[in-house]
Amino acid sequence: MTLLPVDAIRALADQHQKPANVLFQYGTAGFRTLGSALDPVMFRVGVLAALRSKKLDSKTIGVMVTASHNPEPDNGVKLVDPRGEMLEASWETHATNVANAPTTDALIDALETLVKNLKIDLSKPAKVVYARDTRPSGPALVASLEDGLKALGADARNAGVTTTPVLHYLVRAINTKGTKDSYGDDTEEGYLEKLSSAFKQLVAGKPALPPLVIDCANGVGAIVGQKLARHLGNSLELQLANTAIDTLGALNNACGADFVKTQQKLPPSLASVLTPGQRACSLDGDADRLIYFYLDDHGQFHMLDGDKIAALVAAFVVELTKSAGLEGKIQVGIVQTAYANGGSTKYLSERLPVKCVPTGVKHLHHAAEHYDIGVYFEANGHGTVLFSPETLETLSTYQPSTPAQSTALTHLRNLTNVINQTVGDGLSDMLLVEAVLAHKSYSGVEWNSLYVDLPNRLVKVVVPDRSIFKTEDAERRLVSPPGLQAKLDELVRRYEGGRSFVRPSGTEDVVRVYAEATVRSQADELAFRVAGLVYDEVGGDPAKRPSEFL
Ligand code: NG1
Ligand code: ZN
Secondary structure: OOOOOHHHHHHHHHHHOOOOOOOOOOEEOEEEEEHHHOHHHHHHHHHHHHHHHHHOOOOEEEEEEOOOOOOOOEEEEEEEOOOOOEOOHHHHHHHHHHHHOOOHHHHHHHHHHHHHHOOOOOOOOOEEEEEEOOOOOHHHHHHHHHHHHHHOOOEEEEEEEOOHHHHHHHHHHHHHOOOOOOOOOOOHHHHHHHHHHHHHHHHOOOOOOOOEEEEOOOOOHHHHHHHHHHHHHHHOOEEEEOOOOOOOOOOOOOOHHHHHHHHOOOOHHHOOOOOOOOOEEEEOOOOOOEEEEEEOOOOOEEEEOHHHHHHHHHHHHHHHHHHOOOOOOOOEEEEEOOOOOHHHHHHHHOOOOEEEOOOOHHHHHHHHOOOOEEEEEOOOOOEEEEEOHHHHHHHHHOOOOOHHHHHHHHHHHHHHHHOOOOOOOHHHHHHHHHHHHHHHOOOHHHHHOOOOOOOEEEEEEEOOOHHHOEEEOOOOEEEEOOOHHHHHHHHHOOOOOOEEEEEEOOOOOEEEEEEEOOOHHHHHHHHHHHHHHHHHHOOOOHHHOHHHHO
């Protein structure tokens, strides 16, 4: 029986000791905190990734080092399962336990318990692929990760600096190589080739759209976006902005998808770039989110968020299934979270099945898998479209009976290739949106008019202990602290079109408050009042109450 290489683990773990008094948690986005605190976590994640691969019969596991849309001093790490999806939930707990072992001895004990409980066969080889975004703390953290992989003798592949969705793609491509489910060539180049050639076929014969401005958030999207632009040639002209990946402090700073979505305004750096009517979009720091926007003739800013993307894409997919003669054979459904704008939920649920799930991509992804074609997007611009294995089979074997059906079928097949089905992907989603706009001859204006967004406001309240906030009904109602939901209901009733909910963040030490209403000033006021209720509930300093929330 092969045993854990305890001496190798001990020698290397001693170089990455966990400080006392810090607690790490594997949350919805993996481990995420200040980059300077993550060294011991990275080492342990390396060991865990290797164990997970051994457990899964030497399938390749992915590790991504990124803190997405968070500010530059933050960093994070998450594990990617063999089909390119999020880590299985039960391992989130194992990851948290292993990360918090206080000493090297305790770490070895925790690992031995894990191996024993999960019956991990240590004689199996471990295979891991990893990548990082452009954060300055990345290289040192990757070195700690490599020590963890080395301690277990893993066969490790460094995919360098790339986007989160590329890493997810690579994991799936490596694990399906040479099988009938082959996902594409297992390189970044293979990814770019797959997406761009599907896009070119989708828009062939359509008049080229005017150039698209991409706000790269001064992150890794600038690097991969540049390469994508070369692959696209003249099928789509990309104008990259916010590409300062080497400027300290620039990442996600006053730019990027999170800035645009939460501030509901144009990144100031684009003011001199964007012309009225021109389409533009923002990626986040690891390029898995996408938000579109444009300025109208009066210079007024209009945002097209994840909900608008879902509406555009779902309508197009439904139209194609009908044109292909597959109506009734393929059911399209939508998955949203409570953050979806009420306007979008109304519009979509009048047309399609819509399900609401708790925040966090794993919830959306799993719910979308229950449809033949599942469209899921968070309002913040993170999402994708999933085609079930049966649907993929139908699309590949179906015999169209007219030329029109044949054309629609070809489009559907190309859509399955332009879309990164492993995870939300800013660049892939951008090609998807551009393809739909080209087909419909839509500018941002027509797209925006699908439905009207209700004015809304998202604010955060810093609380001493967010774990006292517990929710039900896909996070739309509070069950704890007792009585707070009743106060909220009472307040919401006084606002026309009012809706509000409170939930603890999974990634920050805050409670988030969302509110919407028919009129902007009312949405703001409702958010402000609910935040006040939360603040009082946790005994916040009265001197610091209200106005700072807005
Ligand atoms: P939390 O911090 O749990 O609200 C945020 C986003 C999620 C998701 C995760 C992972 C909002 C309101 N919340 O989660 O949608 O993207 O980060 O990055 O946008
Ligand atoms: Zn991200």
